[in-house]
Amino acid sequence: MNMKSLHTQQQIEEALFSLLQKKPYAEISIAEITRKAHVSRTSFYRNYSQKNDVLTLFLANQYKKFIVDINEHKLKTLTKQLIAYLTFFKENPKVMKILLDAGFEGSLLNFQTRYLKKLLGVYHPDLNLPDYAVAYQSGGIYMLLIWWVKQDYQTPLEDLINYAEKHIML
Template sequence: MDEQTIDLRMIRTYHFLSDALFELVLKKPFEEITVTDICKKAMVHRTTFYKHFEDKYQLLETMFSEEQRKFIELHIEEGETEQEYYRRIIRQMFEYASKYKDFFVQSTSHIKNDFMAYLLKNTVSTYLNRCFHMDEKRLGIPSPVPIAIMSEYYTGAAIALIMWWLQNGMRTSIDQMVDYMSFMIVW
């Protein structure tokens, strides 16, 4: 079997398993979901699951890492101001939350341990950390506040605001939320 066929099978298996976990989290708490549940839903053998992942936590972490990679690929575009760039980042976070709203609302209401909250926080924090380092390098001016502290601060604020928005039925438009968050950052 050629290498491309193996890679495509691995990708397909990953998608089946991650989709299954996503659907299951919408129905019951993550802690109650078993590898057997995931495999049944994905129609994948447990041995196949364990060839790719140690446990359901590693699968979930891989899912978040994949999303984190998408965020990290965002770069400042030519001719874009710093404010426009950050507005685009904020918009991306709200659009992502909107797309996966059921997952976030259900999973956070089901959390008994902090694993999912940790993964979400880590995804946003890693992304913001990278953005702040790029800004520091691009501007040639060191940050007056350590970047790790800024990342933690804005991560906490962003997650709390996004969760509030989701739990309140997303009655405020994404455009308005981007404006509000931008004003709070600048103000």
């Protein structure tokens, strides 16, 4: 992808997140996004098919960055990987709140489950978990994250990790 396209996507993403702080996702039009981003509708449709694609691509990019972070910091254990994952959301509290308020709970869970499966396949192939076990693990981690977001990250991360190690993770 060329730099101009990446820049356009970043402008559109920032515009959408800015608008999401003021009004519900369903009420935001592509015209509003393009106006706020200072890009044409043609530029929008060169990069996306529909409004949902903006958040979908954003999520995909965030999970890719997470995988890069795991590689760069050589986080080999599930515990260290979970700490990095939850820390991202704590350090970016608006991201999760905006995505939840926009009604992307299902998309978030699906992305997380897909990336957890990839992560386990690459870093923990010895586990060889069936899909239902990955779904269970992902659901537990996801609900723990949602709960933590909704209570404004008040519980210490260490408490969540200890709980996850005992009751969710293998």
